[in-house]
Amino acid sequence: MITAELVKQLREKTGAGMMDCKKVLTETDGDMEKATELLRERGIAKAAKKSGRIAAEGLVTTYISDNKKVGAVVEVNAETDFVAKNDEFINFVNDVAKIVVDSNPANLDALLETKYNNTDKTVKEVLTEKIATIGENMSIRRFERFESEGFVESYIHGAGKIGVLVDVKAGKEELAKDICMQIAAARPEYLNRESVPQERVAKEMEILKAQAMNEGKPAEIAEKMVQGRIGKFYGEICLLDQEFVKDPNTKVGDLIKSQNAEIVRFARFEKGEGIEKKEENFAEEVMKQLK
Numbered sequence: 055m056i057t058a059e060l061v062k063q064l065r066e067k068t069g070a071g072m073m074d075c076k077k078v079l080t081e082t083d084g085d086m087e088k089a090t091e092l093l094r095e096r097g098i099a100k101a102a103k104k105s106g107r108i109a110a111e112g113l114v115t116t117y118i119s120d121n122k123k124v125g126a127v128v129e130v131n132a133e134t135d136f137v138a139k140n141d142e143f144i145n146f147v148n149d150v151a152k153i154v155v156d157s158n159p160a161n162l163d164a165l166l167e168t169k170y171n172n173t174d175k176t177v178k179e180v181l182t183e184k185i186a187t188i189g190e191n192m193s194i195r196r197f198e199r200f201e202s203e204g205f206v207e208s209y210i211h212g213a214g215k216i217g218v219l220v221d222v223k224a225g226k227e228e229l230a231k232d233i234c235m236q237i238a239a240a241r242p243e244y245l246n247r248e249s250v251p252q253e254r255v256a257k258e259m260e261i262l263k264a265q266a267m268n269e270g271k272p273a274e275i276a277e278k279m280v281q282g283r284i285g286k287f288y289g290e291i292c293l294l295d296q297e298f299v300k301d302p303n304t305k306v307g308d309l310i311k312s313q314n315a316e317i318v319r320f321a322r323f324e325k326g327e328g329i330e331k332k333e334e335n336f337a338e339e340v341m342k343q344l345k
Contacts, residue, residue, distance in 0.1 A: 056080055068093050095264035110326030111135045112195070113144065114217035116208035117151035125206030126154035127219040128197040129323050133190045138214065143192070146184055147214075153177060154197050162194065198321035209234035217323045225315025235299070236306060237322050242293035245319060246307070250292065258287050293320065 056079045064075040064086060070093050082088040112131035119125070130147045137143050149171060159165035166178035173180075177194070185192050200206050204223040207230035210216070218234045236242075244250050262283050266276035288295040294307030294317075301309075310317060 056084055060084060060086070064089055064093075091261060094261050096268055097265055110329040111138050112192075112325055113138050113147045113214040114210070114323045114325050115147050115151050115214055116210060116217050116219055117148065117155050118206050118208055119155055122202075122205040122207075124155050124199070124201050125208055125219050125221075126151050126197055126199045127208065127217045127321050127323050128154060129195045129217070129325065130192060131195050131326070131329070132188075132192045137188055137190045137192070140188060142184065143188060144214075146180070150177065150194060151197075154199050158199060159197075162196070165194065165197065196323065198323070200319065200321070202318070204316075204318075205230070207231060207234055209238055211235075211238045215325050219321045221318040221320070223316040223318050225310070225313055225317075229310070229313055229315055232298075232300065233293075233306070233310075233317060233320075236296065237293065237320055239299050240293075240296050241322065242296055242320075243291040244293070245317065246292055246294045247288050250288070255284070255287075259284060262287075293317070 056076060060079055061072060061075045064070070064079060065072060067086075068075070068090055074093065074096075075089070078089040078092040079086075082092060110131050111134050112129060114127065114129045116125060116127045128147065128151045130143075130150060132138055132143060150165075153159075153168055153170065154165065157165075157168045159168055166176065166181070168177050169175070170177050170180045175183075181192060181194065198219060200219055200221040202221045202223070204221070204225070205227070207220045207222060207227065209218045209231065211218075216238050218237045220230055220234050220237065222230045222233075259280050262280045263276050266279040266283075267273065271279060285295075289297070294305070294310070296306050298304045298306050298309050
């Protein structure tokens with residue numbers, strides 16, 4: 055049975071109309087992923103961006119060593135935006151980022167067991183104390199750490215909403231800062247075309263071909279159209295293929311090449327990215343409490 059809630063979720067995910075959503079969900083027996091692909095094939099929906107469904111609160115921050123050879127970006131989540139502005143919480147997040155740089159933990163579990171700022175307590179123990187004193191559930195969600203042959207640059211946007219870390223093998227700091235802002239604004243998923251998994255490309259080409267054939271084009275024409283349209287796909291998800299935000303007439307890859315620079319890798323964290331938070335109805339909650 056196709057429920058109203060399922061239709062609502064697909065509408066929010068794709069921006070398609072209610073009847074279109076209901077139709078494809080019926081055709082796919084309620085399979086959300088297949089329904090999304092079907093909408094895209096019919097040209098009704100754009101590629102779904104899970105990052106648009108952000109609901110969790112907290113903070114993303116970065117820390118770079120004095121010699122700029124090592125850097126980290128971390129995300130720590132909390133229940134409310136109010137706590138994210140709390141100085142005690144902010145200081146804790148900053149400390150965690152520094153610990154990642156200095157201690158090089160292998161993973162999240164190792165980080166939680168690392169000693170906190172030359173004390174006898176672990177990061178996990180201090181986190182537990184913060185939860186008790188601040189009065190909200192908190193968790194260290196993820197981190198990324200780069201050691202660079204050149205230098206590491208970072209950028210924080212929106213008071214901790216987005217954090218970007220870039221490993222620069224060659225190039226000037228001014229360019230590196232521009233690249234950080236590019237990544238924050240344009241949301242690339244990969245550095246270049248070679249980084250994109252082949253199955254991701256194959257799936258996109260399949261969708262593009264279905265779109266072209268649904269427009270009434272013969273198979274051989276559809277194939278040629280796919281080759282033309284796949285460049286736009288790369289231009290959305292690959293940093294080097296993107297238009298430079300400061301000058302849309304220039305590709306990021308061309309800009310980097312013109313300055314004899316080299317970007318090795320990057321990380322972009324957006325607060326609450328991919329986390330769906332339960333929507334609370336305040337009036338209903340009050341009524342439950344009264345009963």
